[in-house]
Amino acid sequence: MADFEVDEKFSLKEVLITFQSCLSDNEEVLVDSYVAGWRVLVRFMNSLGTIFSFISKDAVNKMQIMVNHRNGENGDKYLTIQSMVQYELNNNLVDLKKRGDYSESGCRTILRLQRALLWLKLFLEKLRTSSEDDKTSIMCTEAYNDSLAQHHSWVIRKAATMAFYALPARATFFEVMNVGTQEQVVSMLEEAVPLISKVHEITENLYSQSNLLELP
């Protein structure tokens, strides 16, 4: 079993703070904070071992696509997920039926991360309500099967579920989250889960209204 070093300067509390700054007062999702939240999550996952590198590589690739849009000449159109959807749909910059010239559209990139955000919400909820002897690999697999798995090929599903078995036991997992005692982790999760759910729900509603939930 790999020993999991606690990255001192890092705490999963950062995720809570970053995703909190995601929501503008009129419930728009700010892309910069959304990407920053994922950056913290990916850093945390990387600290768990190189077995997850195929996952973080894809997540980093998608975050970079969003950063490129934000730094592009139409960067202001990507300030929020809402403004991004409006801009890309109004200018036909999204592959709606099959992958084509816009395989790096903001809409499809955020959709892939949105599906991962559902996994995160389900996983954190399981962690929050878990007891001492619950296994993180089981919680992770169950959350995966109820979310991302339905969008992944058999090969990816196999690789992902194998990787989950490398997850540390609950106590170690809580330790590397670097939030404090188990009670402090649970109360951080009590704050984080509703927040991440809110960001997910707002994006899900926007995508379903614009019929973007099945982008290729």
Ligand SMILES: CCCCCCCCCCCCC/C=C/[C@@H](O)[C@H](COP(=O)(O)O)NC(=O)CCCCCCCCCCCCCCC
């Ligand atoms: C801590 C354990 C981490 C478990 C992460 C569970 C998610 C497993 C996802 C496996 C994805 C495998 C590689 C990606 C495949 C892509 O084909 C696929 C589709 O995109 P495409 O249409 O462009 O091809 N990509 C995706 O579905 C996006 C995957 C993004 C996953 C980001 C996961 C980062 C999670 C960070 C975990 C932090 C845990 C914190 C808990 C306290």
